[in-house]
Amino acid sequence: xxxxxxxxxxxxxxxxxxxxxxxxxxxxxxxxxxxxxxxxxxxxxxxxxxxxxxxxxxxxxxxxxxxxxxxxxxxxxxxxxxxxxxxxxxxxxxxxxxxxxxxxxxxxxxxxxxxxxxxxxxxxxxxxxxxxxxxxxxxxxxxxxxxxxxxxxxxxxxxxxxxxxxxxxxxxxxxxxxxxxxxxxxxxxxxxxxxxxxxxxxxxxxxxxxxxxxxxxxxxxxxxxxxxxxxxxxxxxxxxxxxxxxxxxxxxxxxxxxxxxxxxxxxxxxxxxxxxxxxxxxx
Amino acid sequence: xxxxxxxxxxxxxxxxxxxxxxxxxxxxxxxxxxxxxxxxxxxxxxxxxxxxxxxxxxxxxxxxxxxxxxxxxxxxxxxxxxxxxxxxxxxxxxxxxxxxxxxxxxxxxxxxxxxxxxxxxxxxxxxxxxxxxxxxxxxxxxxxxxxxxxxxxxxxxxxxxxxxxxxxxxxxxxxxxxxxxxxxxxxxxxxxxxxxxxxxxxxxxxxxxxxxxxxxxxxxxxxxxxxxxxxxxxxxxxxxxxxxxxxxxxxxxxxxxxxxxxxxxxxxxxxxxxxxxxxxxxxxxxxxxxxxxxxxxxxxxxxxxxx
Numbered sequence: 001x002x003x004x005x006x007x008x009x010x011x012x013x014x015x016x017x018x019x020x021x022x023x024x025x026x027x028x029x030x031x032x033x034x035x036x037x038x039x040x041x042x043x044x045x046x047x048x049x050x051x052x053x054x055x056x057x058x059x060x061x062x063x064x065x066x067x068x069x070x071x072x073x074x075x076x077x078x079x080x081x082x083x084x085x086x087x088x089x090x091x092x093x094x095x096x097x098x099x100x101x102x103x104x105x106x107x108x109x110x111x112x113x114x115x116x117x118x119x120x121x122x123x124x125x126x127x128x129x130x131x132x133x134x135x136x137x138x139x140x141x142x143x144x145x146x147x148x149x150x151x152x153x154x155x156x157x158x159x160x161x162x163x164x165x166x167x168x169x170x171x172x173x174x175x176x177x178x179x180x181x182x183x184x185x186x187x188x189x190x191x192x193x194x195x196x197x198x199x200x201x202x203x204x205x206x207x208x209x210x211x212x213x214x215x216x217x218x219x220x221x222x223x224x225x226x227x228x229x230x231x232x233x234x235x236x237x238x239x240x241x242x243x244x245x246x247x248x249x250x251x252x253x254x255x256x257x258x259x260x261x262x263x264x265x266x267x268x269x270x271x272x273x274x275x276x277x278x279x280x281x282x283x
Numbered sequence: 284x285x286x287x288x289x290x291x292x293x294x295x296x297x298x299x300x301x302x303x304x305x306x307x308x309x310x311x312x313x314x315x316x317x318x319x320x321x322x323x324x325x326x327x328x329x330x331x332x333x334x335x336x337x338x339x340x341x342x343x344x345x346x347x348x349x350x351x352x353x354x355x356x357x358x359x360x361x362x363x364x365x366x367x368x369x370x371x372x373x374x375x376x377x378x379x380x381x382x383x384x385x386x387x388x389x390x391x392x393x394x395x396x397x398x399x400x401x402x403x404x405x406x407x408x409x410x411x412x413x414x415x416x417x418x419x420x421x422x423x424x425x426x427x428x429x430x431x432x433x434x435x436x437x438x439x440x441x442x443x444x445x446x447x448x449x450x451x452x453x454x455x456x457x458x459x460x461x462x463x464x465x466x467x468x469x470x471x472x473x474x475x476x477x478x479x480x481x482x483x484x485x486x487x488x489x490x491x492x493x494x495x496x497x498x499x500x501x502x503x504x505x506x507x508x509x510x511x512x513x514x515x516x517x518x519x520x521x522x523x524x525x526x527x528x529x530x531x532x533x534x535x536x537x538x539x540x541x542x543x544x545x546x547x548x549x550x551x552x553x554x555x556x557x558x559x560x561x562x563x564x565x566x567x568x569x570x571x572x573x574x575x576x577x578x579x580x581x582x583x584x585x586x587x588x589x590x
Contacts, residue, residue, distance in 0.1 A: 012387065013470075013471045013474050013475070014386045014387070014467060014470050014474060014480075014483070015474075015480035015483075016382060016383075016386075016480055017383070017386075017389075019379075020379045020380070020382045020383035021383055021387075023375075023376070023379045024376065024379050024380045024383050024395070027372075027376045027379075028376075028395075028398060028399065031444070031447055031448055031451060032398065032401055032402055032451060033398070034417070035413035035416070035417050035448070036401070036405070038413055038416040038417050038422070038423060039409070039412070039413055039416060042416050081318070081319075081322040084315055084319055084322070085319045085322065085323060087315060088315050088316050088319040089319075092316060094316050100319070100320075100323060102564050102565075102567075103323065103327050103328070103331075103564070104323070104327075105564055105567065106327050106331065106560065106564065107327075108502075108505075109505050109509075109560035109561075109563045109564055109567075110509070110556070110557060110560040111508070111509025111510070111511060111533075111534050111537075111553075111556045111560070112407075112509070112511050112512065112534075113511040113537045113553070113556075114334065114509070114534070114537065114553040114556050114557055115330070116511075117537060117538075117541050117546075117549055117550070117553060118330045118333055118334050118337075118553070119330060121333065121337060121550075122329065122330060122333055128329065128333060129325070129329065152326065153330075156327070172305055175305040176305055179305065185307055185308075185311075210404055213406070214404075214405065214406025214407065214408070215407075216406065216407050216408045216511070216512035216515075217407065217511035217512045217515075217534070220538075221538075221541065234406050234407075234408045234409075237406075237408050237409070237412065238408050238512075238515075238516070241408075241412065241516060246415070246416075246419075246421060250412070250416065253408075253409045253412050256406060256409060257405065257409060260404045260405060260406070261404070263404065264397070264400070264401070264404045268397065
């Protein structure tokens with residue numbers, strides 16, 4: 001092993017280092033890095049008062065609040081029901097389990113525009129689901145509740161798919177030990193299993209939250225896009241683009257990008273914690 | 284206990300008892316399964332059924348009329364072109380990046396891994412906007428492009444670029460962990476035995492990674508054909524027709540039909556995309572099944588990666 005590593009460092013046995021490094025960096029720069037840098041360069045061309053005016057206008061501030069609030073709520077609901085779904089899929093046997101398991105990925109596979117028009121129609125006052133809420137005086141489509149429904153839909157697989165493998169790896173012997181020491185089922189879950197899956201649950205939550213923050217396609221149909229009320233930040237950027245207000249759109253996009261990068265950093269830290277947690281638990 | 288219970292053999296009773304300590308009472312189990320079915324049913328199955336119900340609301344004749352409309356056909360063609368260019372390009376990139384990261388040691392590997400994942404954390408709207416800022420009329424290359432009569436934004440190249448961006452990490456992120464786990468020994472052995480670099484790749488590496496590659500391609504293709512937000516920003520929303528391609532992909536065509544209150548038409552086109560999503564899920568499950576079946580055999584390379 002040691003000699004192999006030494007060999008790999010000194011003389012590279014395998015060819016193609018320069019070729020693959022060159023192509024990877026070229027393609028990455030061309031498609032991702034240079035265009036993303038354009039946002040920050042274009043935003044820095046704005047004068048400070050203008051940038052501040054765009055980024056901190058009442059409409060923009062309301063859109064951040066709405067985006068963050070609704071994404072948080074949607075991720076929270078997904079965390080609860082996603083955990084239950086992951087639990088059921090890992091631990092119980094029931095009819096149609098394989099199909100349910102495969103269907104969990106539907107929000108990843110279904111184009112967002114299709115999800116958008118379907119949810120908007122379903123939750124409209126005359127829709128299959130929306131009509132049940134009319135007698136209660138609750139409107140879902142074209143309100144904030146509708147945006148919440150769309151964001152919950154698109155975030156659904158994240159929690160299930162991050163918690164599932166970790167839950168499957170929980171050693172039955174640990175649970176047996178807990179039971180033999182007198183813990184009841186709830187204590188075993190709360191004190192033994194839950195702490196083990198917490199990093200995965202938080203990772204899934206952060207992924208669902210980040211996805212919801214940037215979501216556009218499924219929301220645009222179910223939201224009435226009224227500034228200050230039902231306009232989330234991606235919709236605000238799109239509205240500015242349609243009005244050819246490119247500087248304004250760029251300024252808000254720069255803020256959103258910074259937030260996305262911070263979230264990405266948080267997810268990486270969580271995953272690192274998750275790995276460390278599991279390797280420590282194993283050893 | 285019924286008398287029948289006492290006739291069970293001892294080990295079996297022990298098994299039941301052991302199971303009881305590490306599972307929940309039946310009513311809790313049933314409750315949790317019911318909650319899962321209710322939640323997933325409400326959010327996944329009802330929408331799925333409703334797409335097809337709405338699509339056929341005006342009957343089969345209207346459905347096939349919408350699908351065979353020249354505008355729809357040109358949208359389908361453009362979607363196929365965008366996916367047909369972006370998926371192979373991202374495939375080549377994914378293989379290159381995975382080879383680089385799995386087979387060599389160099390500084391900055393973790394930064395490179397994070398950068399490859401970057402497009403996943405960017406909002407689709409921003410993914411479209413960045414190309415407008417680079418290639419648009421007021422963008423960096425805008426004046427030069429218009430002087431040379433090349434149009435990228437509000438035209439097909441912009442749509443292809445935006446599609447490449449949003450599907451950028453799919454293949455790479457599938458292959459990198461796989462090739463890292465497989466290590467370098469097999470390729471090094473092939474080299475020592477006299478195979479050339481390409482021979483090593485085609486005869487040793489590719490057969491090892493083919494299922495992972497297929498998995499990445501399936502996911503990449505689903506996203507490429509379904510992308511809406513990013514493509515919407517860079518598309519000119521020009522309808523195609525009998526002779527021209529236009530700049531409407533299938534998801535954009537769904538939006539236009541929906542906004543024109545042609546709901547049945549919108550759902551008819553949407554049903555094609557939904558069908559594609561279902562095919563994607565079936566293929567994905569099949570590849571996962573194949574992969575686990577392979578893992579059971581002796582062909583699975585021993586993980587010798589450094590991590």
